[in-house]
Amino acid sequence: MKSAVEPLKARRIYLLLRDRIVAGELPPGGRLPGEPALAAEHAVSRVTVRRALDLLEKEGLVQRKAGSGTFVHDTRAVRPIVADLSNVLSHLIDMGRSTDVKLLSFGYGIPSESIAESLGLKPGERVQRSVRVRLIDGEPFSYLTTHVPEWIGLTYSEAELAARPLLELIERSGVTTERATQAINATLAGPEAAAALDLEIGSPLLTLTRIVYEPSGRGVEHLHALYRPDRYSFHMDLVRTGNDGERRWSPALGWPRTDKSKTDKSKLGEKPTRSTRAIKQRS
Amino acid sequence: MKSAVEPLKARRIYLLLRDRIVAGELPPGGRLPGEPALAAEHAVSRVTVRRALDLLEKEGLVQRKAGSGTFVHDTRAVRPIVADLSNVLSHLIDMGRSTDVKLLSFGYGIPSESIAESLGLKPGERVQRSVRVRLIDGEPFSYLTTHVPEWIGLTYSEAELAARPLLELIERSGVTTERATQAINATLAGPEAAAALDLEIGSPLLTLTRIVYEPSGRGVEHLHALYRPDRYSFHMDLVRTGNDGERRWSPALGWPRTDKSKTDKSKLGEKPTRSTRAIKQRS
DNA sequence: CAAAGCTGTATTATTCATCATACAGGTTCC
Protein backbone atom coordinates (compact mmCIF):
# COMPACT_ATOMS: atom_id res chain seq x y z
CA MET A 1 0.00 0.00 0.00
CA LYS A 2 2.24 2.81 -1.13
CA SER A 3 0.60 6.13 -1.73
CA ALA A 4 2.20 6.67 -5.11
CA VAL A 5 3.74 10.01 -4.21
CA GLU A 6 1.89 12.31 -6.45
CA PRO A 7 4.21 15.26 -6.29
CA LEU A 8 2.35 18.47 -5.85
CA LYS A 9 -0.63 19.09 -8.00
CA ALA A 10 0.49 22.62 -8.58
CA ARG A 11 3.61 21.29 -10.21
CA ARG A 12 1.59 19.08 -12.47
CA ILE A 13 -0.56 21.94 -13.64
CA TYR A 14 2.52 24.06 -14.13
CA LEU A 15 4.20 21.50 -16.33
CA LEU A 16 1.05 20.91 -18.29
CA LEU A 17 0.55 24.56 -19.08
CA ARG A 18 4.22 25.01 -19.79
CA ASP A 19 4.07 22.26 -22.39
CA ARG A 20 1.07 23.82 -24.06
CA ILE A 21 2.83 27.12 -24.24
CA VAL A 22 6.14 25.98 -25.63
CA ALA A 23 4.34 23.67 -28.03
CA GLY A 24 2.65 26.72 -29.45
CA GLU A 25 -0.81 25.47 -28.59
CA LEU A 26 -1.31 28.73 -26.82
CA PRO A 27 0.10 31.32 -29.16
CA PRO A 28 2.33 34.12 -27.81
CA GLY A 29 0.28 37.07 -26.78
CA GLY A 30 -2.84 34.97 -26.49
CA ARG A 31 -4.87 34.80 -23.35
CA LEU A 32 -5.13 31.49 -21.62
CA PRO A 33 -8.32 30.25 -19.96
CA GLY A 34 -9.32 32.01 -16.78
CA GLU A 35 -8.28 30.62 -13.44
CA PRO A 36 -11.76 29.24 -12.64
CA ALA A 37 -11.89 27.54 -16.03
CA LEU A 38 -8.47 25.97 -15.54
CA ALA A 39 -9.39 24.85 -12.06
CA ALA A 40 -12.49 23.13 -13.37
CA GLU A 41 -10.70 21.64 -16.35
CA HIS A 42 -8.05 19.97 -14.26
CA ALA A 43 -10.22 19.23 -11.26
CA VAL A 44 -8.17 21.24 -8.80
CA SER A 45 -8.89 24.30 -6.74
CA ARG A 46 -8.26 27.77 -7.99
CA VAL A 47 -5.58 28.26 -5.39
CA THR A 48 -3.62 25.45 -6.96
CA VAL A 49 -4.04 26.84 -10.44
CA ARG A 50 -2.85 30.08 -9.02
CA ARG A 51 0.37 28.60 -7.77
CA ALA A 52 1.02 26.98 -11.09
CA LEU A 53 0.57 30.35 -12.74
CA ASP A 54 2.90 31.88 -10.17
CA LEU A 55 5.59 29.51 -11.36
CA LEU A 56 4.93 30.27 -15.00
CA GLU A 57 5.08 33.96 -14.27
CA LYS A 58 8.34 33.62 -12.40
CA GLU A 59 9.81 31.79 -15.38
CA GLY A 60 8.65 34.62 -17.58
CA LEU A 61 6.38 32.43 -19.65
CA VAL A 62 3.20 34.30 -18.88
CA GLN A 63 2.24 37.78 -17.85
CA ARG A 64 -0.73 38.46 -15.65
CA LYS A 65 -2.90 41.52 -15.84
CA ALA A 66 -5.29 42.05 -13.00
CA GLY A 67 -8.83 42.27 -14.18
CA SER A 68 -7.90 41.24 -17.68
CA GLY A 69 -6.35 37.82 -17.78
CA THR A 70 -3.14 35.83 -18.03
CA PHE A 71 -1.29 36.12 -21.30
CA VAL A 72 1.44 34.10 -22.92
CA HIS A 73 4.55 36.19 -22.83
CA ASP A 74 6.43 36.47 -26.08
CA THR A 75 9.28 34.26 -25.01
CA ARG A 76 11.21 34.85 -28.17
CA ALA A 77 12.70 37.91 -26.63
CA VAL A 78 14.74 36.03 -24.08
CA ARG A 79 16.79 33.31 -25.58
CA PRO A 80 19.51 31.30 -23.91
CA ILE A 81 23.09 31.59 -24.89
CA VAL A 82 23.77 29.17 -27.67
CA ALA A 83 27.06 27.37 -27.60
CA ASP A 84 28.10 26.01 -30.94
CA LEU A 85 29.13 22.43 -30.52
CA SER A 86 31.21 22.38 -33.65
CA ASN A 87 33.55 24.73 -32.03
CA VAL A 88 33.12 23.99 -28.45
CA LEU A 89 36.12 24.83 -26.51
CA SER A 90 37.21 27.89 -28.33
CA HIS A 91 33.78 29.17 -27.72
CA LEU A 92 34.15 28.47 -24.07
CA ILE A 93 37.53 30.07 -23.95
CA ASP A 94 36.10 33.14 -25.52
CA MET A 95 33.48 33.07 -22.91
CA GLY A 96 35.96 32.59 -20.18
CA ARG A 97 37.20 36.02 -20.98
CA SER A 98 33.91 37.80 -21.22
CA THR A 99 32.19 36.25 -18.27
CA ASP A 100 32.79 36.22 -14.56
CA VAL A 101 33.86 33.21 -12.62
CA LYS A 102 33.28 32.56 -8.96
CA LEU A 103 35.48 29.96 -7.35
CA LEU A 104 33.48 28.03 -4.78
CA SER A 105 35.89 25.35 -3.78
CA PHE A 106 39.50 24.46 -4.34
CA GLY A 107 41.64 21.72 -2.94
CA TYR A 108 43.55 18.50 -3.37
CA GLY A 109 42.61 14.98 -2.43
CA ILE A 110 41.99 11.44 -3.49
CA PRO A 111 39.48 11.23 -6.30
CA SER A 112 36.51 8.96 -6.48
CA GLU A 113 36.93 5.71 -8.28
CA SER A 114 35.07 6.82 -11.35
CA ILE A 115 37.08 9.99 -11.72
CA ALA A 116 40.34 8.15 -11.25
CA GLU A 117 39.31 5.64 -13.84
CA SER A 118 38.32 8.17 -16.45
CA LEU A 119 41.54 10.11 -15.98
CA GLY A 120 43.57 6.93 -16.09
CA LEU A 121 45.18 7.53 -12.71
CA LYS A 122 47.05 4.99 -10.68
CA PRO A 123 45.52 4.10 -7.33
CA GLY A 124 46.44 6.65 -4.74
CA GLU A 125 47.24 9.39 -7.20
CA ARG A 126 45.85 12.69 -6.05
CA VAL A 127 43.87 15.29 -7.95
CA GLN A 128 42.97 18.90 -7.67
CA ARG A 129 39.27 19.48 -7.42
CA SER A 130 37.64 22.81 -8.01
CA VAL A 131 34.08 23.98 -8.17
CA ARG A 132 33.30 27.14 -10.05
CA VAL A 133 30.23 29.05 -11.10
CA ARG A 134 30.25 31.02 -14.29
CA LEU A 135 28.12 34.11 -14.58
CA ILE A 136 27.08 36.21 -17.52
CA ASP A 137 25.86 39.68 -16.84
CA GLY A 138 26.03 38.84 -13.19
CA GLU A 139 23.64 35.90 -13.52
CA PRO A 140 24.92 32.39 -12.94
CA PHE A 141 24.45 29.94 -15.77
CA SER A 142 26.89 27.12 -15.21
CA TYR A 143 28.21 25.11 -12.31
CA LEU A 144 31.53 23.49 -13.09
CA THR A 145 33.30 20.77 -11.20
CA THR A 146 36.74 19.94 -12.50
CA HIS A 147 39.30 17.35 -11.56
CA VAL A 148 42.88 17.67 -12.69
CA PRO A 149 45.83 15.40 -11.85
CA GLU A 150 47.82 16.86 -9.03
CA TRP A 151 51.04 17.27 -10.99
CA ILE A 152 49.25 19.57 -13.40
CA GLY A 153 47.22 21.38 -10.82
CA LEU A 154 50.29 22.37 -8.88
CA THR A 155 51.52 24.49 -11.77
CA TYR A 156 48.98 27.21 -11.14
CA SER A 157 47.49 28.94 -8.17
CA GLU A 158 44.01 29.25 -6.86
CA ALA A 159 43.89 32.86 -7.91
CA GLU A 160 44.91 31.99 -11.45
CA LEU A 161 42.16 29.44 -11.68
CA ALA A 162 39.61 32.03 -10.77
CA ALA A 163 40.90 34.38 -13.42
CA ARG A 164 41.83 32.29 -16.45
CA PRO A 165 40.34 29.40 -18.38
CA LEU A 166 41.44 26.11 -16.95
CA LEU A 167 42.46 24.69 -20.27
CA GLU A 168 44.81 27.56 -20.85
CA LEU A 169 46.46 26.88 -17.52
CA ILE A 170 46.80 23.21 -18.32
CA GLU A 171 48.49 23.92 -21.60
CA ARG A 172 50.75 26.45 -19.97
CA SER A 173 52.06 23.66 -17.81
CA GLY A 174 53.55 22.09 -20.89
CA VAL A 175 50.90 19.50 -21.58
CA THR A 176 49.50 19.31 -25.05
CA THR A 177 45.84 18.50 -25.37
CA GLU A 178 44.84 16.71 -28.46
CA ARG A 179 41.76 14.66 -27.92
CA ALA A 180 38.67 14.90 -25.78
CA THR A 181 35.41 13.09 -25.32
CA GLN A 182 32.25 14.52 -23.97
CA ALA A 183 28.77 13.38 -23.14
CA ILE A 184 25.66 15.51 -22.84
CA ASN A 185 22.82 14.57 -20.60
CA ALA A 186 20.12 15.96 -18.35
CA THR A 187 19.54 15.82 -14.62
CA LEU A 188 17.75 17.53 -11.77
CA ALA A 189 19.32 20.22 -9.65
CA GLY A 190 20.50 19.02 -6.28
CA PRO A 191 20.74 21.38 -3.31
CA GLU A 192 24.25 22.65 -3.99
CA ALA A 193 23.87 23.25 -7.69
CA ALA A 194 20.44 24.76 -7.16
CA ALA A 195 21.79 27.25 -4.67
CA ALA A 196 24.76 28.15 -6.84
CA LEU A 197 22.64 28.62 -9.95
CA ASP A 198 19.86 30.45 -8.16
CA LEU A 199 17.31 27.78 -8.93
CA GLU A 200 14.75 25.71 -7.13
CA ILE A 201 15.78 22.24 -6.12
CA GLY A 202 14.52 19.84 -8.72
CA SER A 203 14.91 22.18 -11.67
CA PRO A 204 16.13 20.61 -14.90
CA LEU A 205 19.76 21.00 -15.85
CA LEU A 206 21.87 20.25 -18.89
CA THR A 207 24.98 18.30 -18.05
CA LEU A 208 28.22 18.07 -19.94
CA THR A 209 30.91 15.65 -18.93
CA ARG A 210 34.17 16.14 -20.76
CA ILE A 211 37.48 14.42 -20.43
CA VAL A 212 40.51 15.94 -22.13
CA TYR A 213 43.44 13.70 -23.00
CA GLU A 214 47.04 14.35 -23.76
CA PRO A 215 48.63 12.54 -26.72
CA SER A 216 49.80 9.64 -24.59
CA GLY A 217 46.19 8.94 -23.71
CA ARG A 218 46.25 10.00 -20.12
CA GLY A 219 43.50 12.28 -18.97
CA VAL A 220 44.44 15.78 -17.98
CA GLU A 221 41.07 17.26 -17.15
CA HIS A 222 37.74 15.89 -16.06
CA LEU A 223 34.96 18.42 -16.30
CA HIS A 224 31.44 18.01 -15.07
CA ALA A 225 29.31 20.98 -15.99
CA LEU A 226 25.73 21.78 -15.09
CA TYR A 227 23.94 24.41 -17.16
CA ARG A 228 20.73 26.28 -16.62
CA PRO A 229 18.70 25.36 -19.68
CA ASP A 230 17.02 28.73 -19.79
CA ARG A 231 20.37 30.46 -20.09
CA TYR A 232 22.44 27.99 -22.05
CA SER A 233 21.96 25.42 -24.76
CA PHE A 234 24.02 23.55 -27.29
CA HIS A 235 23.62 24.15 -30.94
CA MET A 236 25.11 22.63 -34.04
CA ASP A 237 24.80 22.73 -37.78
CA LEU A 238 24.78 19.48 -39.67
CA VAL A 239 25.49 18.65 -43.29
CA ARG A 240 24.71 15.53 -45.21
CA THR A 241 27.79 13.54 -46.12
CA GLY A 242 28.52 10.21 -47.74
CA ASN A 243 27.10 8.45 -50.73
CA ASP A 244 23.65 7.18 -51.34
CA GLY A 245 24.19 3.92 -49.62
CA GLU A 246 25.71 5.25 -46.45
CA ARG A 247 24.40 8.72 -45.81
CA ARG A 248 25.04 10.43 -42.57
CA TRP A 249 24.78 13.72 -40.87
CA SER A 250 28.02 15.28 -39.85
CA PRO A 251 28.71 18.45 -37.97
CA ALA A 252 29.39 21.31 -40.29
CA LEU A 253 32.97 22.31 -39.83
CA GLY A 254 34.76 25.45 -40.68
CA TRP A 255 31.64 27.09 -41.79
CA PRO A 256 31.36 30.72 -41.43
CA ARG A 257 29.90 30.99 -38.06
CA THR A 258 29.35 34.63 -37.91
CA ASP A 259 26.72 34.86 -35.33
CA LYS A 260 24.64 37.12 -37.40
CA SER A 261 23.14 34.22 -39.24
CA LYS A 262 20.71 33.84 -36.43
CA THR A 263 19.56 37.38 -36.51
CA ASP A 264 17.74 37.19 -39.77
CA LYS A 265 16.63 33.63 -40.11
CA SER A 266 16.37 31.79 -36.94
CA LYS A 267 17.11 28.18 -36.88
CA LEU A 268 16.74 27.27 -33.38
CA GLY A 269 13.36 25.78 -33.15
CA GLU A 270 11.47 25.55 -29.97
CA LYS A 271 12.07 28.97 -28.61
CA PRO A 272 13.53 30.39 -31.63
CA THR A 273 14.34 33.48 -33.08
CA ARG A 274 14.84 36.98 -33.32
CA SER A 275 17.78 37.58 -31.17
CA THR A 276 16.72 40.74 -29.68
CA ARG A 277 19.01 40.76 -26.79
CA ALA A 278 21.02 37.97 -25.37
CA ILE A 279 24.36 37.24 -26.06
CA LYS A 280 26.86 39.46 -27.44
CA GLN A 281 30.07 38.11 -26.22
CA ARG A 282 31.04 41.45 -24.89
CA SER A 283 29.21 42.69 -21.91
CA MET B 1 3.11 35.48 2.57
CA LYS B 2 4.21 32.88 0.12
CA SER B 3 5.26 29.65 1.63
CA ALA B 4 8.16 29.17 -0.72
CA VAL B 5 6.81 25.91 -2.12
CA GLU B 6 9.34 23.57 -0.74
CA PRO B 7 8.51 20.60 -2.85
CA LEU B 8 8.52 17.45 -0.86
CA LYS B 9 11.28 16.89 1.57
CA ALA B 10 11.59 13.35 0.37
CA ARG B 11 12.49 14.68 -3.03
CA ARG B 12 15.18 16.87 -1.56
CA ILE B 13 16.76 13.99 0.26
CA TYR B 14 16.53 11.88 -2.83
CA LEU B 15 18.34 14.43 -4.95
CA LEU B 16 20.97 14.97 -2.31
CA LEU B 17 21.77 11.31 -2.00
CA ARG B 18 21.65 10.84 -5.74
CA ASP B 19 24.26 13.54 -6.16
CA ARG B 20 26.52 11.95 -3.61
CA ILE B 21 26.25 8.64 -5.34
CA VAL B 22 26.89 9.77 -8.88
CA ALA B 23 29.67 12.00 -7.62
CA GLY B 24 31.40 8.94 -6.32
CA GLU B 25 31.37 10.22 -2.77
CA LEU B 26 29.67 6.98 -1.90
CA PRO B 27 31.65 4.38 -3.79
CA PRO B 28 29.81 1.65 -5.69
CA GLY B 29 29.22 -1.32 -3.47
CA GLY B 30 29.65 0.78 -0.37
CA ARG B 31 27.04 0.99 2.30
CA LEU B 32 25.45 4.33 2.94
CA PRO B 33 24.58 5.57 6.41
CA GLY B 34 21.69 3.86 8.09
CA GLU B 35 18.22 5.29 7.84
CA PRO B 36 18.24 6.66 11.40
CA ALA B 37 21.58 8.33 10.75
CA LEU B 38 20.36 9.92 7.54
CA ALA B 39 17.19 11.08 9.23
CA ALA B 40 19.19 12.77 11.96
CA GLU B 41 21.72 14.25 9.58
CA HIS B 42 19.09 15.95 7.45
CA ALA B 43 16.66 16.70 10.22
CA VAL B 44 13.79 14.73 8.77
CA SER B 45 11.91 11.72 9.94
CA ARG B 46 12.92 8.22 9.07
CA VAL B 47 9.75 7.79 7.04
CA THR B 48 10.89 10.56 4.75
CA VAL B 49 14.36 9.11 4.39
CA ARG B 50 12.67 5.88 3.55
CA ARG B 51 10.71 7.39 0.70
CA ALA B 52 13.84 8.97 -0.67
CA LEU B 53 15.52 5.59 -0.62
CA ASP B 54 12.49 4.09 -2.31
CA LEU B 55 13.06 6.46 -5.20
CA LEU B 56 16.75 5.65 -5.37
CA GLU B 57 15.98 1.98 -5.35
CA LYS B 58 13.42 2.35 -8.11
CA GLU B 59 16.03 4.13 -10.20
CA GLY B 60 18.39 1.28 -9.58
CA LEU B 61 20.94 3.43 -7.82
CA VAL B 62 20.88 1.56 -4.56
CA GLN B 63 20.04 -1.90 -3.40
CA ARG B 64 18.55 -2.57 0.02
CA LYS B 65 19.18 -5.64 2.05
CA ALA B 66 16.93 -6.17 5.03
CA GLY B 67 18.88 -6.45 8.20
CA SER B 68 22.08 -5.42 6.51
CA GLY B 69 21.87 -2.00 5.00
CA THR B 70 21.45 0.01 1.81
CA PHE B 71 24.22 -0.31 -0.73
CA VAL B 72 25.22 1.69 -3.74
CA HIS B 73 24.46 -0.38 -6.78
CA ASP B 74 27.26 -0.65 -9.26
CA THR B 75 25.69 1.58 -11.84
CA ARG B 76 28.43 1.00 -14.35
CA ALA B 77 26.62 -2.09 -15.49
CA VAL B 78 23.58 -0.19 -16.69
CA ARG B 79 24.56 2.71 -18.84
CA PRO B 80 22.43 4.70 -21.18
CA ILE B 81 22.67 4.22 -24.88
CA VAL B 82 25.26 6.60 -26.18
CA ALA B 83 24.40 8.21 -29.42
CA ASP B 84 27.21 9.64 -31.43
CA LEU B 85 26.06 13.07 -32.33
CA SER B 86 27.26 12.89 -35.88
CA ASN B 87 25.60 9.62 -36.59
CA VAL B 88 22.62 9.53 -34.45
CA LEU B 89 20.42 6.63 -35.26
CA SER B 90 22.42 4.24 -37.37
CA HIS B 91 24.50 3.79 -34.29
CA LEU B 92 21.67 2.07 -32.50
CA ILE B 93 21.15 -0.35 -35.29
CA ASP B 94 24.79 -1.25 -35.24
CA MET B 95 24.48 -2.29 -31.67
CA GLY B 96 22.13 -4.98 -32.77
CA ARG B 97 19.44 -3.71 -30.56
CA SER B 98 15.88 -3.66 -31.68
CA THR B 99 14.16 -0.34 -31.80
CA ASP B 100 10.40 -0.22 -32.13
CA VAL B 101 8.29 2.77 -32.88
CA LYS B 102 4.85 3.43 -31.53
CA LEU B 103 2.77 6.04 -33.32
CA LEU B 104 0.74 8.00 -30.81
CA SER B 105 -0.76 10.69 -32.93
CA PHE B 106 -1.04 11.56 -36.59
CA GLY B 107 -2.86 14.32 -38.37
CA TYR B 108 -2.84 17.50 -40.38
CA GLY B 109 -3.49 21.04 -39.32
CA ILE B 110 -2.29 24.58 -38.99
CA PRO B 111 1.03 24.77 -37.18
CA SER B 112 1.89 27.07 -34.37
CA GLU B 113 3.57 30.28 -35.21
CA SER B 114 6.98 29.16 -34.05
CA ILE B 115 6.86 25.94 -36.05
CA ALA B 116 5.68 27.75 -39.16
CA GLU B 117 8.43 30.27 -38.81
CA SER B 118 11.19 27.73 -38.34
CA LEU B 119 10.00 25.74 -41.34
CA GLY B 120 9.69 28.90 -43.40
CA LEU B 121 6.03 28.34 -44.22
CA LYS B 122 3.67 30.89 -45.60
CA PRO B 123 0.76 31.85 -43.36
CA GLY B 124 -2.02 29.32 -43.65
CA GLU B 125 0.16 26.52 -44.95
CA ARG B 126 -0.68 23.26 -43.30
CA VAL B 127 1.58 20.66 -41.76
CA GLN B 128 1.49 17.05 -40.78
CA ARG B 129 2.03 16.52 -37.09
CA SER B 130 2.97 13.19 -35.62
CA VAL B 131 3.92 12.03 -32.18
CA ARG B 132 5.91 8.85 -31.82
CA VAL B 133 7.62 6.95 -29.06
CA ARG B 134 10.72 4.96 -29.74
CA LEU B 135 11.48 1.90 -27.70
CA ILE B 136 14.61 -0.12 -27.29
CA ASP B 137 14.26 -3.66 -26.07
CA GLY B 138 10.64 -2.86 -25.35
CA GLU B 139 11.44 0.10 -23.13
CA PRO B 140 10.58 3.62 -24.25
CA PHE B 141 13.44 6.05 -24.44
CA SER B 142 12.36 8.87 -26.72
CA TYR B 143 9.24 10.90 -27.38
CA LEU B 144 9.27 12.48 -30.80
CA THR B 145 7.05 15.23 -32.09
CA THR B 146 7.54 16.01 -35.76
CA HIS B 147 6.09 18.60 -38.07
CA VAL B 148 6.38 18.22 -41.82
CA PRO B 149 4.94 20.47 -44.53
CA GLU B 150 1.72 19.03 -45.83
CA TRP B 151 2.92 18.58 -49.40
CA ILE B 152 5.62 16.24 -48.16
CA GLY B 153 3.56 14.49 -45.55
CA LEU B 154 0.94 13.49 -48.12
CA THR B 155 3.46 11.33 -49.96
CA TYR B 156 3.40 8.64 -47.32
CA SER B 157 0.82 6.93 -45.17
CA GLU B 158 0.33 6.70 -41.48
CA ALA B 159 1.36 3.06 -41.55
CA GLU B 160 4.58 3.88 -43.35
CA LEU B 161 5.45 6.46 -40.77
CA ALA B 162 5.14 3.89 -38.04
CA ALA B 163 7.43 1.51 -39.86
CA ARG B 164 10.16 3.56 -41.45
CA PRO B 165 12.40 6.46 -40.48
CA LEU B 166 10.76 9.75 -41.25
CA LEU B 167 13.78 11.12 -43.01
CA GLU B 168 13.75 8.20 -45.41
CA LEU B 169 10.15 8.92 -46.30
CA ILE B 170 10.89 12.56 -46.83
CA GLU B 171 13.70 11.79 -49.21
CA ARG B 172 11.57 9.25 -51.03
CA SER B 173 9.20 12.08 -51.85
CA GLY B 174 11.91 13.57 -53.99
CA VAL B 175 13.21 16.14 -51.60
CA THR B 176 16.91 16.25 -50.96
CA THR B 177 18.02 17.06 -47.49
CA GLU B 178 21.30 18.73 -47.21
CA ARG B 179 21.52 20.84 -44.15
CA ALA B 180 20.10 20.78 -40.66
CA THR B 181 20.44 22.63 -37.40
CA GLN B 182 19.81 21.24 -34.00
CA ALA B 183 19.78 22.46 -30.45
CA ILE B 184 20.14 20.39 -27.31
CA ASN B 185 18.59 21.38 -24.04
CA ALA B 186 16.98 20.03 -20.90
CA THR B 187 13.47 20.21 -19.52
CA LEU B 188 11.06 18.52 -17.15
CA ALA B 189 8.65 15.82 -18.18
CA GLY B 190 5.08 17.01 -18.60
CA PRO B 191 2.13 14.66 -18.15
CA GLU B 192 2.04 13.35 -21.71
CA ALA B 193 5.72 12.76 -22.15
CA ALA B 194 5.96 11.28 -18.68
CA ALA B 195 3.22 8.79 -19.44
CA ALA B 196 4.68 7.85 -22.79
CA LEU B 197 8.17 7.40 -21.41
CA ASP B 198 7.02 5.59 -18.29
CA LEU B 199 8.36 8.28 -15.99
CA GLU B 200 7.19 10.37 -13.12
CA ILE B 201 5.95 13.83 -13.91
CA GLY B 202 8.78 16.25 -13.29
CA SER B 203 11.57 13.89 -14.30
CA PRO B 204 14.46 15.44 -16.20
CA LEU B 205 14.58 15.02 -19.95
CA LEU B 206 17.08 15.73 -22.68
CA THR B 207 15.59 17.67 -25.56
CA LEU B 208 16.72 17.83 -29.14
CA THR B 209 15.18 20.23 -31.58
CA ARG B 210 16.23 19.66 -35.16
CA ILE B 211 15.18 21.38 -38.32
CA VAL B 212 16.12 19.80 -41.64
CA TYR B 213 16.35 22.00 -44.71
CA GLU B 214 16.29 21.30 -48.39
CA PRO B 215 18.86 22.99 -50.60
CA SER B 216 16.60 25.92 -51.33
CA GLY B 217 16.56 26.70 -47.64
CA ARG B 218 13.00 25.73 -46.90
CA GLY B 219 12.44 23.53 -43.89
CA VAL B 220 11.19 20.02 -44.54
CA GLU B 221 11.14 18.59 -41.05
CA HIS B 222 10.83 20.01 -37.58
CA LEU B 223 11.68 17.48 -34.91
CA HIS B 224 11.26 17.94 -31.21
CA ALA B 225 12.61 14.98 -29.30
CA LEU B 226 12.52 14.21 -25.60
CA TYR B 227 14.92 11.58 -24.29
CA ARG B 228 15.08 9.72 -21.03
CA PRO B 229 18.52 10.64 -19.71
CA ASP B 230 18.97 7.28 -18.06
CA ARG B 231 18.54 5.51 -21.37
CA TYR B 232 19.99 7.92 -23.84
CA SER B 233 22.74 10.49 -23.98
CA PHE B 234 24.75 12.30 -26.57
CA HIS B 235 28.38 11.63 -26.97
CA MET B 236 31.10 13.06 -29.16
CA ASP B 237 34.81 12.87 -29.63
CA LEU B 238 36.73 16.03 -30.20
CA VAL B 239 40.10 16.63 -31.75
CA ARG B 240 42.32 19.65 -31.67
CA THR B 241 42.58 21.35 -35.02
CA GLY B 242 44.14 24.49 -36.37
CA ASN B 243 47.44 26.16 -35.88
CA ASP B 244 48.99 27.44 -32.75
CA GLY B 245 47.45 30.82 -32.98
CA GLU B 246 43.93 29.68 -33.60
CA ARG B 247 43.45 26.34 -31.96
CA ARG B 248 40.06 24.82 -31.75
CA TRP B 249 38.27 21.67 -30.91
CA SER B 250 36.31 20.02 -33.64
CA PRO B 251 34.19 16.91 -33.65
CA ALA B 252 36.12 13.89 -34.77
CA LEU B 253 34.55 12.60 -37.94
CA GLY B 254 34.53 9.09 -39.21
CA TRP B 255 35.88 7.81 -35.97
CA PRO B 256 35.94 4.09 -35.40
CA ARG B 257 32.73 3.11 -33.78
CA THR B 258 34.19 0.18 -31.99
CA ASP B 259 36.11 2.53 -29.77
CA LYS B 260 35.67 1.10 -26.37
CA SER B 261 36.31 4.37 -24.70
CA LYS B 262 32.77 5.44 -25.19
CA THR B 263 31.47 2.64 -23.12
CA ASP B 264 33.27 3.67 -20.02
CA LYS B 265 33.73 7.34 -20.49
CA SER B 266 30.13 8.27 -20.74
CA LYS B 267 29.72 8.00 -17.07
CA LEU B 268 28.60 11.19 -15.67
CA GLY B 269 29.26 11.67 -12.30
CA GLU B 270 30.88 13.61 -9.75
CA LYS B 271 30.51 16.62 -7.84
CA PRO B 272 32.54 17.95 -5.05
CA THR B 273 32.85 16.57 -1.72
CA ARG B 274 33.56 19.65 0.11
CA SER B 275 32.44 18.25 3.38
CA THR B 276 34.78 15.32 3.02
CA ARG B 277 32.96 13.35 5.57
CA ALA B 278 31.13 10.33 4.39
CA ILE B 279 32.75 8.08 1.94
CA LYS B 280 34.83 6.25 4.40
CA GLN B 281 32.22 3.63 4.87
CA ARG B 282 34.37 0.69 4.12
CA SER B 283 32.85 -2.75 4.30
C1' DC C 1 24.94 -17.48 21.20
C1' DA C 2 23.99 -12.88 22.23
C1' DA C 3 24.37 -8.03 21.36
C1' DA C 4 24.06 -4.42 18.24
C1' DG C 5 22.72 -2.71 14.08
C1' DC C 6 20.04 -2.77 10.13
C1' DT C 7 15.61 -2.77 7.17
C1' DG C 8 10.50 -3.55 7.11
C1' DT C 9 6.09 -2.20 9.09
C1' DA C 10 2.50 -0.10 11.79
C1' DT C 11 0.19 3.65 14.62
C1' DT C 12 -0.82 8.19 16.02
C1' DA C 13 -0.01 13.24 16.10
C1' DT C 14 1.29 17.26 13.60
C1' DT C 15 2.27 20.20 9.86
C1' DC C 16 1.36 21.82 5.45
C1' DA C 17 -0.74 21.75 0.77
C1' DT C 18 -5.02 21.84 -1.09
C1' DC C 19 -9.93 22.78 -1.14
C1' DA C 20 -14.18 25.51 -1.08
C1' DT C 21 -15.94 29.85 -0.59
C1' DA C 22 -16.37 34.71 -0.38
C1' DC C 23 -15.28 39.36 -1.53
C1' DA C 24 -12.49 43.44 -3.35
C1' DG C 25 -10.98 45.81 -7.32
C1' DG C 26 -9.63 46.25 -12.28
C1' DT C 27 -10.86 45.44 -17.28
C1' DT C 28 -13.77 44.68 -21.20
C1' DC C 29 -17.84 45.08 -23.73
C1' DC C 30 -22.58 46.34 -24.50
Added chain:
DNA sequence: GGAACCTGTATGATGAATAATACAGCTTTG
Protein backbone atom coordinates in the same frame (compact mmCIF):
# COMPACT_ATOMS: atom_id res chain seq x y z
C1' DG D 1 -23.07 53.32 -16.57
C1' DG D 2 -23.49 48.57 -15.71
C1' DA D 3 -23.07 43.65 -16.43
C1' DA D 4 -19.78 40.10 -16.91
C1' DC D 5 -15.65 38.90 -16.97
C1' DC D 6 -10.95 38.79 -14.94
C1' DT D 7 -6.99 38.72 -11.22
C1' DG D 8 -5.77 39.54 -6.28
C1' DT D 9 -6.65 38.25 -1.53
C1' DA D 10 -8.44 36.20 2.61
C1' DT D 11 -10.96 32.77 5.31
C1' DG D 12 -11.72 28.17 7.61
C1' DA D 13 -12.28 23.13 6.38
C1' DT D 14 -10.22 19.02 4.51
C1' DG D 15 -6.79 15.83 3.22
C1' DA D 16 -2.14 14.40 2.40
C1' DA D 17 2.72 14.33 3.64
C1' DT D 18 5.61 14.19 7.39
C1' DA D 19 7.01 13.43 12.37
C1' DA D 20 7.54 10.63 16.41
C1' DT D 21 7.45 6.26 18.32
C1' DA D 22 7.35 1.31 18.77
C1' DC D 23 8.27 -3.33 17.43
C1' DA D 24 9.27 -7.46 14.36
C1' DG D 25 12.70 -9.96 11.73
C1' DC D 26 17.10 -10.34 9.58
C1' DT D 27 22.42 -9.76 9.40
C1' DT D 28 26.74 -8.96 11.14
C1' DT D 29 30.07 -8.88 14.84
C1' DG D 30 32.32 -10.31 18.90
